[in-house]
Every structure is written in structure tokens, then in C-alpha cells.
Amino acid sequence: MNSPLLPELVAGSDRTALRFAAAELTYRDLNRLASHLADRLRGRARVAVWATPTMETCVAVVAALVAGVPVVPVNPKIGERELTHVVADSEPDVVLSAPNVELPGPLASLARLPVQVSPADVVATPTAAEPDGETPAFVVYTSGTTGPPKGVVLPRRALAANLDALAEAWGWTADDVLVHGLPLFHVHGLILGVVGPLRRGGSLHHLGRFSSSGVGTELAREATMLFGVPTMYHRLVADCADDPALAAAVGRARLLVSGSAALPATDHARLAELTGQRVVERYGMTETLMNCSVRADGDRRPGTVGLPLPGVDLRLVDDSGTPVGALDGETVGEIEVRGPNLFLGYLNRPDATAEVMRDGWFRTGDMAVRDPDGYVRIVGRRATDLIKSGGYKIGAGEIENVLLEHPGVAEVAVTGEPDADLGERIVAWVVPAGPAPSAEDLADHVARLLAPHKRPRVVRFRESLPRNEMGKVLKRALDG
Template identity: 70%
Template sequence: MSPLFPALAAGSTRPALQFGDQALSHAELATVAGSLAARIAGAPRVAVWATPTLGTAVGVVAALLAGVPVVPVNPKTGERELTHIVTDSSPALVLAEHGVELPPILAGLPRLDTDVDHITDAAGVPGGAGPAAPLPAEPSPEAPALIVYTSGTTGPPKGVVLPRRAVAATLDALEDAWQWTEADVLVHALPLFHVHGLILGILGPLRRGGSVRHLGRFGTDGVARELSSGATMLFGVPTMYHRIAEALAGDPALAKALTGARLLVSGSAALPVHDHERIAAATGRRVIERYGMTETLMNTSVRADGEPRAGTVGVPLAGVELRLVDETGAAIAAYDGETVGEIQVRGPNLFTEYLNRPDATAAAFDDGWFRTGDMAIRDPDGYVRIVGRKATDLIKSGGYKIGAGEIENVLLEHPGVREAAVTGEPDEDLGERIVAWIVPAQADAPPSAEELAAHVGAQLASHKRPRTVRYLEALPRNDMGKIMKRALRG
């Protein structure tokens, strides 16, 4: 059995996976996934139609047990992007739940069902038996575990090849940072085609020997129910925590459930300070943030035994080296809470390559350091505060380098602002002027541009005030809740 999942090898009877009324213990998962693994062993690569279901989790685990690289596929992917992903990755077969209709590009591939009943029936494996055939030997730590495609914001999505050692290194570093044990029960409702939902949210509990309860679809009622019935951790994205913050005032059961949680973790985008404070005030619990990317898995986190400081992503995880560099590529030594630089990282958590893209792989590294494209500052105690993306969030105005993130946080503190995004656009005088995109709390009574500029100027330096304010009914977001700023500019 794969050393990625020690509890499967040990035959633990502790709960492993729960999706609605479907559940498997670690021992049962070993049987079912082992049976499927024996049928796909030797395949060069498999695609998994990644619906938020038990079958998806079983399919991914089975492929990892078989040593076969997994390509998780977002079921909402459009035809052109899906065609690129399938053509680029060339899976030998597709794993999907029984009865799911696949698009033509995948329907032509050999298919195996991932439903528990169909797996055991097809393999002739009774409920308590072991796998139908012996599993292959554990691959090298450098062997590919998953190929996860990027969002494709700057061109066709790139296939990020994640080796088995990167998965193990990240999950073990989070064990240390979050004091994560087999006693923890994780709740989440994230999609299962990316790092946050699949690797952290499913493989993380399985590696620890703990369990995960997936809600299928996010709802504050489901969060309250599971945290009130033995769950200890919650993973979410800022959109989810914003909805929680909005609901807390009128939902004492939700507040009580969150108060009892051991750890509340937010990721995939920055959680506004305003939502941090509302949740802390209502529950006494602080949400902690972590920082990672598809190419690097996790780089930093606020530690469970550290200060849960709003607006930061904590300190580098065990084994991860992190530095900031200026525009010339020179390392920034300052830990002054002011100097902005690009984050570069190196360590065992990094990907191997972009599939079929040696040019992009070479361009992504600087003498072994991965160029994240994220801009940050470091506080004197080493806490990292991300101020935005180099391509979209670093604004050069009047000779100053300004991070959009800190302006967005201040705007969100204004009672008349529901959502906010900040971008830069060309300005003959300033080089770039700061533009605020605002979803007002009351559509018929939005705060004026002058009021918002004064609000920012009172909290930050005057050169960080928005010069232009544009009002929207909603900000464009992707599946993970990240604001798509290129859509704003376009």
C-alpha cells in the first residue's frame, strides 16, 4: 500500500471519507480503491471527472495507489479549454461516476466507474476482501502524482506536474504548522479539481489518518451541523467566510459551532480584514490564512500555535525557503513591513515541470527559485503579507510602488462597501492611476468617490487614494472566488 496513506495500509476502521449519506472507513477505502487501482495499474495517465462526490475521491486515491498520474478535470470547463487539456495530457482512460454523461472529447476514451458498488461488482470483490490483484511497487518520490491545470489567465492552461514528494512534503509541513492529527475531522465544500479542495482537503486528512466530511455544496447550515457534531476543522475560500460573517449576527447556532472549531483556515485568495474581525467578534475564533499556488502547493501559513494576525499568510512552512526580490532580481533583506518585492520560493513542495512546455518551465525559475509573480512585504517577525500579483496588483503611481491588496482591505472597512477591487490604469501624469471597483452595500445609495478617497487617505498614505471609482452590481470571480481583474480591465 502506498506510503502516501499509512492509515490505508494499517487497515484503520476510523472514518475516512463522508459525502452526504455515503461514507468509507480507511479500511473500506483501501479495499475499494485498491480494487480499482489494480484495474488501472500500468496506465500512463488517467483523467478524473472531478465532481464533488465520493467517487471522485475514490478514483484519485486509486490512481495514486496504482502509481498512475491523475489529471483532475473541472466539469464546468468550456469545450475549447477542455479540448486543450485532454489533448495536452493524453489520458489513457477516464474515471467518472456511473451514469454521468461525459463531453465528446472524453466520451471516446475507455471509462471506469468510480461508484463504490460498481467497483466492487466489476472486480468481483466482496465487501471485506482485499484488492483483486497486487498493487505495483511504490514509484519514485519524483514520479508524477497529479497534473493540475492552471486557470489559463495568460494563455492556454498549463499542466503543472506535481511529484509524489511535493504532495507528501506539503501535507507533512501542514501537519507541523496546524498540529494536524488523526483525531481531526475536516469539513469543506470546495471543488475537487484543484490543490485546495483535492490535495489539502481530501488527501490531507487521508494522509493523517483522520477524516473529511464534504458538504457537496457550501451552506452555513451544513457548516454549523458538521462542526456541532464532531468536526474540528473548516477549510474555505474568502467568499465562503464572507457568507459566514454575514450570517453570524442572525444565527447563534452557527456562531456556537464555529466557536467550538479547533481551526478555521481560509485560502486561495486574501480574506478581507473586515470579515476576519466580524468572525472573531462573533465567535472568539480567528481564521488563519495560508499561501500557496498550483506550482508550489503550500509555501506559508499562520501556525496553529502562532499569532493569528489578520491580513497575513504567516511564515514559511518547514522545508520551504522564501525570499523577496526587487525588479532587478536582487534579494531584499529588509523585514520592515514596507518594502515590496516578488516572492520566490524553493523546496521539496515545488512542481517538476509544465507538461510539454520546457520553455515555460525554464522561464518560471531563477537559479532554482520559482518566480511566483506574487508581491509581498515582510514584517519584522517574518510574517508575510501579500499585496497582490505582479501582473495585475502592483500599481506604479507617481513614483510609488503600491499594492492593490492593502487598498482593497481599507475600502472593505467602509460601511457602504460590500465588495471592492483595485486596479491601475494608464495616466499621463502619474504613470498609473488607482481605480476602485465598488459593489455598494446599498445599490441606491453608493458612497461617493470623494468619500471613498478620503476614507482611504485617512488610513493609508495620500498617494494610495483611488483617483477613479467605478460601481458594479458584482465583481467577476472564478470558481474559487478569486476576482478576475483582467475582466475588469477588459
């Protein structure tokens, strides 16, 4: 018999599982709500969840996990084109959302189940047997550098193995109370930030939306851990500098974790100076969940993502695929990983799955070096077209394709450039077709068709784009 993915849910204790503002659910409440909803989900192929940062999203996801049905979390700010693709590609049988929420486009035509978050008058039903570990748990859509987003199929064994490895590295226990304000439609906010504490039997206090004051309030009370992205920590540093009480609250945390992009060394140093806290960084991808982390009891060196997690095999390879064994902090190779944390493949894309696998190793596309103590330092992407902005990984190619549909754009290249708040900001280099459109018009065009976080923050107009003899744009030759 398989071990339950969420043991404390099965036990149904009176411990707090989830809190959003004044709303709170114990494990007994959550079990009652989730098992009741799970009865209506069993046997379905996939379910979409309108993933707002709310209690309804968490209950919906837990119910689907109880039912053994894979969840397709949908970004509530998704553009119409991306939404059409996600729904057509994943073919969910039903969409779960809070009651009375107006759903857009193709979601509105799906069968819908409203999610109840009041346990009153809801009777718990017997828990079914735990599904096999290879059963898909999530289909999370991630943008590549070209083409539409791909659906990453994550099995239950990847969640269990990876969350347990993180627990070992971070000393994460049932006594921990996690606070975060991350979105609930990607790996960081949803799998690590919601399923993670529930697997441990601990608590999640979600802010709804990140704010330094909200973080400070929770850390001054029960919260012991904070998950965030560099944008959030940058703001937290600035606010701690102006508010000694906030700095003191942050200083009481057991663990601060940053991910999704590198945290600038300046923010590391300032936060340590203001609060006495040193941030732990980790490294992962949607396809692999987390691969590396600095341990809670390890050396929290800025610029590193620590050691491979327990159970994760990690190697660097050269361009021919030959392993690079040097631990000199200088020899660069591409990161490849294997282990129980790996995805099952891209939904409906065996070709794309085959492209990223090499003899059981996942080819991440990330380039790194390893220090003498084995610590991994990521130095960039093999491709130049992945932009990390505000905690998101954004493909330049899809933005370029959408901008080329604008009547005022003749040619375009999209790059990222350093930004103190976002990590990188999206820059569009545009050759106009006639009179130049406004930067706001181009940004709105991208936000409408893709998503707001993919809009260019800067637009620079050029008479031409630098190209090589094959006609490919030389992005490295672009400058301000």
C-alpha cells in the same frame, strides 16, 4: 523502501476515512475499493477524473495514487474550449467517473472506467510498492494571464512534504475531522482537502456543496477543522450574525483555515466577534502547493499569511533578482520559493517552466513585504492581469481573447475590482462593434467557452480604451 503516501490506507483500519452526506467509507473499505480499481490503472500514462464533489471522485483519485498513475482532475463545469485543450495536452488513457454520468466532448471518446463506491463484493488486492517520490501524482491545469491553461505536474514528494509541513504548523493529527465544501479539481479542495486528511489518518466530511448550515451541523458534531475561501467565510459571517446556534458551533472548531485569496479584515473581525474564532490564513500556488501559513499557535494577524512552512525557503527579490532582506513591513519584493514542495514543471512546456525558474527558485509573480517578525504580507501581483474571484485565480487575458471572438465586441479589457463576497469581481470594459450586445450575452459567451466562474460580473461600455504609445491598454486608467 519508500514510505507510503497514505499509511492508514495501507493499514486498512475501521476508522472513518470519507463521508459524503449519508455515505461513508472506512479506511478498510477505501483500501478495498481503491486497490481493486488500481489494478485496472497500473501501467497507464495518465488518467482523467471527472471531478465532481462526490465519493466517486475521491475513490478514483486514491486508486490512481495507489497505482502510481498521475491524475488529471477535470472541472465538471469546464467550457468546451478548455476541455478540448486539457484532453489534447494531457492525453489521458482513460477517464474515471461515477457510473451513468454523461461526459462531454472529447472525454466521451475516451475509454471509461466507472467508479464503484460500494465495498460489497469487492476484494482488496495486495498493495504494490510505493512509487518513487519523483513520480508524478497530479497534473493540475491552471490559467495563466495569457494563453491556454498549463498542466502543473506535481510529484508525490511534493504532496508528502507539504502536507507534513502543514500538519506541523496546524497541529493536524489523526484525531482531526475536516469539513469543507470546496470543489475537487484544484489544489485547495482536492490535495489539501482530500489527500491531506487521508495522509494524517483522519476523516473528511465533505458537504457536497458549501452551506453555512452544513458547516454548523458538522462542527456541532465531530468536525474539528474547516477549510474555506473568503467567499465562504463572508457568507458564514453573515449567517452567524443571524443564527447564534451556528455561531456557537463555529466557535467550537479547533481550526478555521482560509486560502486562495486574502480574507478581508472586516470578515476577520466580525467572525472573531461572533464566534471567538480567529481564522488562519495560508498562501500557496498550484506549482508550489503551500508556501506560508499562520501557525495554529501563532499570531493570527489579518492581512498576513504567516511564516514560511518547514522545509520551504522563501525570499523576496527586486527587479534584478537581488534578494531583499529588509524586515520592515515596507520594502516590496517578488516572492521566490524553493524546496521539496515544488512542481516538476509544466506538461509539454519546457519553455514556460524555464521562464518561472531562477537558479532553482520558483518566481511566483506575487509581490510582498516582510514584517519584523518575518510574517509575509502579500501586496499584489507583478502583473496586473491575475484576478482572484470566489477562490479562483483567473487570467484576464484568456477572457479578453474569448470576448474578442464575440461579433459584438471590437475592443476589450478585463480587470478585477473589489467585491465583498467574491474578493474580486470580473469587469469587462468593452468597445462595441456596432450596437452594444447585452451584458448577459457576453457573460454567457464566456461561460460557454471557458467556465462559469470566469464570466464577467460587470460589463462597462466605452467609446475607446486608454492606450500608451505602443498601443497597450492602460488598465490602471480605467475607472467606473
